[in-house]
Amino acid sequence: MDTELIVAVAQIATGMATLIVALFLAGQLLLQRKQLDIAHQDSIRELGFTARTRQEEVILARLTDESLLSTYLKADGGLSVLNPVELHKFAAYMRLLYMQTINDWLLGAYENNRTFFRGRLRIILTSAGARELYVSEMRTTMSWLEESGQLRSLGDTVYEELEGKPVPA
Numbered sequence: 001m002d003t004e005l006i007v008a009v010a011q012i013a014t015g016m017a018t019l020i021v022a023l024f025l026a027g028q029l030l031l032q033r034k035q036l037d038i039a040h041q042d043s044i045r046e047l048g049f050t051a052r053t054r055q056e057e058v059i060l061a062r063l064t065d066e067s068l069l070s071t072y073l074k075a076d077g078g079l080s081v082l083n084p085v086e087l088h089k090f091a092a093y094m095r096l097l098y099m100q101t102i103n104d105w106l107l108g109a110y111e112n113n114r115t116f117f118r119g120r121l122r123i124i125l126t127s128a129g130a131r132e133l134y135v136s137e138m139r140t141t142m143s144w145l146e147e148s149g150q151l152r153s154l155g156d157t158v159y160e161e162l163e164g165k166p167v168p169a
Helices: 002-064 066-077 084-107 114-124 128-145 150-163
Strands: none
Touching: 002 066, 002 084, 066 084, 066 128, 084 114, 084 128, 084 150, 114 150, 128 150
16 A cells, blocks of 8 residues: 555656646747847848848949949930940940849848838939830849739839829730
8 A cells, every 4th residue: 555655646746747847848939039139139120220221332332333323414414315335325324223122022131011112112202314214124024033012012102103104015
């Protein structure tokens, strides 16, 4: 009888120890999940910061390079006013801005905040030359690289607001 009592007490003690270990591990899992959530938020912030920094560097290049600034300002009259070298320089610069925007969208920078990207596209499309390039080239590029069509639709909306008419077919 003493043996049965000892076995019963041992089984109860083992069960309680198992329960305590299980509760401890569950607590550890909850703590780890919280840490992963924090790390995820940090990575989103870092991605946004990096994207914003790169965008600022590209814009700063335009402001500090007299030749690029002159070409950019001249493009406000449309692409036809640019000579071949200026057209190449302007198109390459604008492609860089567009590609950064597409890349940021695809990576989920700013969590695909439509208001943010609408503002960015508004900045990109301010000049007549930029809108011409959007229609002639970048809309197609957007459709190849961002298959959902959401960013292109946003670009079309901004184009229509700035140009006062729909995107030509």
